[in-house]
Amino acid sequence: MAVVGALPGPRTVTWPKALAVLLLVAAASLIVWQRAYRTVEMMLAGGLISLFTSDGVYVASQRQTVYFGLGSETPFGLRMSPECTSAFLLLPLLLVGAVMIALRPRISRQVLVALGISMVVLVLVNQIRLLMLVGLIDWLGTDQGYYLGHTMFGSLISVLGGAAALVLFVWLATRQRKVK
Amino acid sequence: MSLPVLLGLTQALALTMSVAFLTYVCLIVVPYLRHTPDTPGDPDDFDWHFLVPCRDEETVVGGTVRYLLDSFPRAHIWVIDDDSEDTTAAVVDDIASDESRVHLVRRHRPNARTGKGDALNAAYRDLRSTLGSDVDGDRTIVVVVDADGRPAANCLEVCAAEHLFGDETIGAVQIDVWMSNRGTLQPGSSRLGKRFGAGLVRMQDLEFRTAIAAIQMSRGLTGTISMGGNGQFTRLTALEAIADENGPWRGALLEDFELGVHLLTAGWRTGFTRDTHVAQEGLYSLRRFLSQRTRWGQGTMQCARYVRRIWDSTHLSTLGAAEMLYYLAQPWLQLLGTLVYPIPFLLLGMRAMGDPNEVWSWFADGAWILFAVYGAFGLLPFLIWGPIYRARCEPSVGRLRSIGYGFAYAVYIYTFYITSWRALYRLARRRNGWVKTRRNTERAVTVDH
Numbered sequence: 001m002a003v004v005g006a007l008p009g010p011r012t013v014t015w016p017k018a019l020a021v022l023l024l025v026a027a028a029s030l031i032v033w034q035r036a037y038r039t040v041e042m043m044l045a046g047g048l049i050s051l052f053t054s055d056g057v058y059v060a061s062q063r064q065t066v067y068f069g070l071g072s073e074t075p076f077g078l079r080m081s082p083e084c085t086s087a088f089l090l091l092p093l094l095l096v097g098a099v100m101i102a103l104r105p106r107i108s109r110q111v112l113v114a115l116g117i118s119m120v121v122l123v124l125v126n127q128i129r130l131l132m133l134v135g136l137i138d139w140l141g142t143d144q145g146y147y148l149g150h151t152m153f154g155s156l157i158s159v160l161g162g163a164a165a166l167v168l169f170v171w172l173a174t175r176q177r178k179v180k
Numbered sequence: 181m182s183l184p185v186l187l188g189l190t191q192a193l194a195l196t197m198s199v200a201f202l203t204y205v206c207l208i209v210v211p212y213l214r215h216t217p218d219t220p221g222d223p224d225d226f227d228w229h230f231l232v233p234c235r236d237e238e239t240v241v242g243g244t245v246r247y248l249l250d251s252f253p254r255a256h257i258w259v260i261d262d263d264s265e266d267t268t269a270a271v272v273d274d275i276a277s278d279e280s281r282v283h284l285v286r287r288h289r290p291n292a293r294t295g296k297g298d299a300l301n302a303a304y305r306d307l308r309s310t311l312g313s314d315v316d317g318d319r320t321i322v323v324v325v326d327a328d329g330r331p332a333a334n335c336l337e338v339c340a341a342e343h344l345f346g347d348e349t350i351g352a353v354q355i356d357v358w359m360s361n362r363g364t365l366q367p368g369s370s371r372l373g374k375r376f377g378a379g380l381v382r383m384q385d386l387e388f389r390t391a392i393a394a395i396q397m398s399r400g401l402t403g404t405i406s407m408g409g410n411g412q413f414t415r416l417t418a419l420e421a422i423a424d425e426n427g428p429w430r431g432a433l434l435e436d437f438e439l440g441v442h443l444l445t446a447g448w449r450t451g452f453t454r455d456t457h458v459a460q461e462g463l464y465s466l467r468r469f470l471s472q473r474t475r476w477g478q479g480t481m482q483c484a485r486y487v488r489r490i491w492d493s494t495h496l497s498t499l500g501a502a503e504m505l506y507y508l509a510q511p512w513l514q515l516l517g518t519l520v521y522p523i524p525f526l527l528l529g530m531r532a533m534g535d536p537n538e539v540w541s542w543f544a545d546g547a548w549i550l551f552a553v554y555g556a557f558g559l560l561p562f563l564i565w566g567p568i569y570r571a572r573c574e575p576s577v578g579r580l581r582s583i584g585y586g587f588a589y590a591v592y593i594y595t596f597y598i599t600s601w602r603a604l605y606r607l608a609r610r611r612n613g614w615v616k617t618r619r620n621t622e623r624a625v626t627v628d629h
Contacts, residue, residue, distance in 0.1 A: 034185060082188030091189075092196040100502070103491035107498055143545075151549040159557060162199040174499035 016105030019112075023098035030087045030094075037087045038064040038080040041123070045080075045130045052131070053138075068134055076137055078130065086126035089162065090119050093169055100173060107173065114172035118165045125161030129154050183527060190523040197517060198557055204506075205561040209568070211401070212394035217455045221340030227316075228255040228336055229307055230323045233299040234272075235262040237327035240461075242271045244327055245282060249275075251333050255323075258307060260285045260299045263292035283310075296409075297435035300324065301427030304419060317417035321345060324436075326410040330360055330459040338456040339413050351418030351448025352440065355411040356393055359385035359462035362574075366464040377464030383592040384462040384469075386585055389573045390565045396452040402503040403496065405450040407443075409436035411458030418448045434479025441486045441504070445493040470599055477511045477596070477603035484508050514600040562590035 030037060039061050046059035046066045056070030065079040082088075097115045101108045133149035140148065230248055234241050241259065248257050261269040261284060269286060276282040285303045292299075304322070311320065321339070325331060335355055339345055344353050362385040365374040392408075399405040407414075419428040422442040432438040440450060463469045487508060491501045532539040543551075566586025570577045577585070 031185070031189065034188075082182075082184045083191055085188060088189050088192030089196060091192065099505075100498075103487065103505075104498060104501065110498075147545055147547075147549075151547060152553060155550055155553040158195060159199055159202070159553075162195060163203045166196075166200055166203055170499070170502065174497065174502050176497055176499075 016101050016108045019108055020098040020102040023094045023101070023115075027091050027094040027098070030091060034082060034085060034087045035064070038082070038085045041085060041087075041126065042066050042080045044123075045078075045127055048127055048131060049134055052135075066130075069138065074138075074142065076134075076142060078133065084126075086122050089122050089126075089165075093118055093122070093165070096169075097173070110175075111173045114169050117172060118169035121165040121168060122161065125157060125165065128161070129157045132157060187524055187527050190520050193516075193520050194524065197513060197520075198554070202557055202561050205564070208391075208394040208398040209564065211397045212390070213568070213572070215397060215454060218338075218341055218343055218453070220334065220337035220455070221342060221344070221346050223336035223340045224254070225319065225340055226336075226345060227320045228252060228323060229320065230255055230257045230325050230331075231260065231300055231303045231307075232257060232325050232327055232329075233260045233262060233296055233303070234264060234268050234327045235293065235299075236264045236266045236268060238264070238266040238268045238271055240328040241268055242275065244325070244329060245272060245275050247330055248325070249279060249281065251331070252336060255336070256281045256283065258283045258285055258303045260287065260303045262287050262299045263289050295431055295433075295435065297429030297431055297438075298426070300429045300435070304423070304427040304429070308420075311416075315416070317420055318348060318415060320416035322414050322416055322419060324409060324412040324414075325458065326460055328360075328461045329410050331355070331411060332456045332458070335411070335456040335458070338453055341453075341455075344451045344453065345413070345415065347449075347451075349449045350415070350451050351421075351443045351446075352407055352412065352414040353451040353453065354396065354405060354408050355413070355452075356454045356457040357388040357408060357411055358457045358459045359388070360459035361461050361464075369464070376466070379588060380466060380469060380592075381462035381464060382585065383589055386565060386569045386573075386589055387592070389457075390569050393452075393454055397454070399503065400452065402500040403449065404444060404500045404503050405440070405452045406507070407436040407440040407450070410460055412436060412439075414439070414443075415448075418443055418446075421448070422446050432479055432482045433475050434483055437479065437483055438486070441483065441490065444496060444500075445486075445489055447495040470595065470602070473596065473599040474602040474606065477599045478606050480508060480511050481603055481607050484512075511596075511600040511603060514597050515604060518597050518601070559587075559590050562593055563587060565589050 042064045043059050043061065046057050049066060049068050050057040053068060055068065055072045055075075058067045058070060059065070060067065060077075063079060064081075065077050067075060067077040069075040093115060097111050100111050132153055133146070136145035136149035136153070139145060230252070232241070232244060232248075245257055245259060248255065259272045259282065261272065263286075269284060272282065272284045276284050283306070285306050287293075287299060287302055307322070323331070332355075339353050339355070344350055359381050361381055363382070364378070366377040369377060396405055414428075422428050422439075424430075428439060428442070429435050430438050430442070443450060463472065487505060490496060490504050493501070496504070528539070563583070563586035566582045566584065566589060567579075569585060570579065570582035
């Protein structure tokens with residue numbers, strides 16, 4: 001006896017798998033196009049810095065560098081290196097998200113929302129780190145401000161922000177929906 | 181891939197894994213520290229059957245059986261002799277001749293020595309046929325105890341509590357595990373060997389009573405409390421529900437965790453309690469300790485085959501399934517860690533060899549803070565368990581010594597990076613046999629397969 005209705009339709013099986021593959025492709029793309037990602041990240045940083053300063057701000061896209069304090073006595077340039085970008089911090093989330101969708105297709109939408117929000121948080125955390133660095137350089141000068149901002153406070157923001165993004169991702173992706 | 185990209189990638193992976201672990205530790209500490217004892221129940225509401233699997237256990241089994249008889253006057257004790265080459269069977273037979281509550285289940289090669297799960301299944305079948313079909317399986321509790329195990333005298337009252345077997349949805353309960361020989365020096369070894377052995381046992385005691393207990397208590401929230409083999413209580417109806425033609429235990433080296441997976445995916449809930457404990461001998465020998473942990477690591481790797489079953493189960497929440505996936509991923513993450521963590525240091529070393537002055541001025545000008553921050557985040561998740569051990573388990577330990585325990589625990593945990601690689605090697609060579617960990621009093625190596 002064949003129970004046709006019990007067989008899963010192709011749509012229910014295929015699209016979460018395709019989505020999982022898409023997330024893996026996105027993860028790989030972040031590695032391949034990390035330079036382009038860093039450029040966008042620095043353009044965003046340039047826009048944010050110019051909101052807080054009356055001095056000139058310039059983004060050198062080709063070098064993934066933002067110059068600020070232009071016109072002042074202490075102009076400074078910050079380059080987004082592969083070690084400082086948020087691109088690679090997004091990778092684990094994308095990989096875990098892909099695994100979760102592949103293993104439990106019914107939570108695909110929930111995982112995607114969780115991914116979107118936690119990835120935005122990670123990007124914002126890196127922007128906050130840059131803004132803090134710019135603020136410290138402006139306040140304490142190039143040497144002290146840069147080293148304090150880049151090492152201690154920068155690391156603290158990365159760790160705390162990373163923890164917040166992870167908790168947010170796990171909470172949003174796994175929380176039980178109330179049955180109406 | 182260029183060196184800066186490789187550096188950025190490995191740093192990001194290392195940061196994510198460290199932050200994930202740090203966050204996890206913060207989350208599990210809270211329920212552990214907030215725990216208060218629960219009201220015990222009436223053990224007379226249940227029938228209790230202890231299963232004691234033995235293979236060459238003549239040095240310890242007699243004492244264990246007598247302890248169980250004295251401590252639990254209504255309980256039955258089923259000793260499984262897995263074709264021992266010593267006098268284990270004779271020791272138990274001798275006690276059984278005077279005591280009807282002691283039952284000896286004998287196994288013989290080629291059907292013996294095929295794993296702890298098979299040995300427990302043999303006892304389960306004997307128990308099942310002895311009890312007959314009229315037995316009230318809901319009121320019958322099967323307890324697995326190691327041959328050197330000493331369940332605390334209050335364990336039946338605690339497990340009979342309303343929130344444990346008093347709740348009919350609970351299929352199994354795991355109790356806390358202590359090391360009976362903590363603070364005891366190993367006789368016969370050198371002074372240095374004694375101190376090292378005592379330290380190793382202390383670390384095992386600390387690990388089980390703090391970190392593992394905290395993980396189990398947090399699993400109460402995710403609904404994924406796992407079984408630990410020793411001090412493992414299971415309701416007979418739960419065992420019946422998951423049994424196949426051989427019995428409820430399957431063939432993985434981590435047969436206790438595997439049993440828990442089958443119970444949880446069948447819809448049973450599991451419990452854990454710190455209100456009672458089972459004491460077992462901690463290992464003094466680093467070699468034996470590494471063998472034991474290799475077996476556990478390999479068992480965890482074997483249980484990866486249950487990932488699909490766990491995620492398909494409608495009885496497990498996504499959070500629960502994610503927690504179990506994280507647990508099953510641990511040996512693999514440790515393998516990844518041994519590859520990823522050294523890369524930034526190697527690249528830094530290469531740069532330092534090329535231009536030592538530049539790297540030194542970079543380090544002295546402020547990069548040392550970076551190392552201090554990451555060092556602190558790497559150490560703190562382990563370090564905290566020392567003072568917590570003093571606060572919650574062993575108040576007689578001095579404050580400074582407890583901090584020392586925390587540092588020692590960090591070193592102790594790093595042995596898992598070794599055992600995970602050994603486990604992978606054994607898995608790749610298809611060496612899936614049961615490597616019995618020798619007791620401290622045994623001399624001969626007993627290795628199967």
